[in-house]
Amino acid sequence: MILLRNLVFALFFGIGSVVIVGLAPVSALFGQRAMIRHATAWTRFHHQLVRWVLGIRVAVEGERPSGPALYAAKHQAMWETLELQMRLDGAAMVLKRELADIPVWGWAALRYGAIPVDREASAAALRQMIKDARRARAQGRSVLIFPEGTRVAPGETPPLKPGFAGLYGALDMPCVPVATDSGRCWPRKGLKRPGVITLRYGAAVPPGLPRRDAEALIHAGINALERRA
Template sequence: MIFLRNLLFWIVFYGGSVPMVLVSPLAALFGKRAMIAYAGAWVWLHGWATRAILGIHVRVEGHVPQGAPVLYAAKHQAMFETMELARLLGRPAVVMKQELAAIPVWGWAARRYGVIVIDRGASAGALRQMLRDAQDELGEGRSILFFPEGTRVAPGEQPPLKSGFAGLYQLLKVPVVPVALDSGVVWPRKGLKRPGVVTFRFGETIPPGLPRKEAEAKVHAAINALES
């Protein structure tokens, strides 16, 4: 039964995603608002398919801030949260690795959505551009979603934060909301996805202006709050 659920999910979600991704540049031609709305349709498809087909549901713990934009620093265990957090957080701008943003056509559409490209080997000029992009999104009232560990990790793993988090935190001067999650339990990197509940735990807001090591320690502890 689990295999059949996975097979049906692949057919429905990825079968629907291919034409949506191919058409996304056309939506991007109508501007950022149109691209954000279009991305919302893709997020809806993903959410429906995970709930109705895979039997994966979401539980939210803690307070999701409303009002002024913030920097969300989230654990990253599966593709699941990249889509689900976009729904929970109201289509935030997303910090994305340069390799993904460089994908032909799709990368251009992603930039129209408002992704913020991070390239850890970039020049000082590229880093300044990243900061300007982030400030522009904040100026439009959009929060920013960042995965400070840099890549997906297995449940239980607690790697140190990448240096990019400290740079954004110190330069943007906005509160940080850490997000712990346990998606990797039902959505492993390898193997079949299983029915279950994914918990998103929003930690206490971390104010701007803290020393780097203190801010990193608070974020690291909070995003790993569900790790055993």
């Protein structure tokens, strides 16, 4: 049954994604807000398939700020990259440069306002990331970053990448840690399994703290669910 669920999910999400992403150029003609609505339709489609085909439910803990914020999230699966787009009202997401190079999808992501950054995190790349993030802030949007830089297995708590501190210092926005245990239901390798994924919004870290203090609070916040592992 689990294998069947995975096959049906892959089939429907794959076909649906081809159609939705293929129509992105049409939405792009009507501006960035239309692209954000288009992307949210895709992530809502994904959310429904995850719930009703894979049998994965979401338990949300904590509350978000009412206004724009910098969100720093745990990254254990592809799930949160789509789920958080839907839940954070179309936040501008920091993503790997190579994703922006994917034909059609990458172009649509840039039109949406995604913020690409090179893995090498050179000084020039970090400056461009901050510039793009400030543009999103000026538009009244939140910014989402996965500060560990890559997906990790449940229980792993690597240090934060330098890009997080640069964004935190430059944006002058409250920073909300987001913890998730998605890797339990959605492993990097193997079949996705029914269950409950917890998404926890931690206490917002105010802007202006010393770098070490801010990093310590965010690191603890995004790993808040790891103590249960």
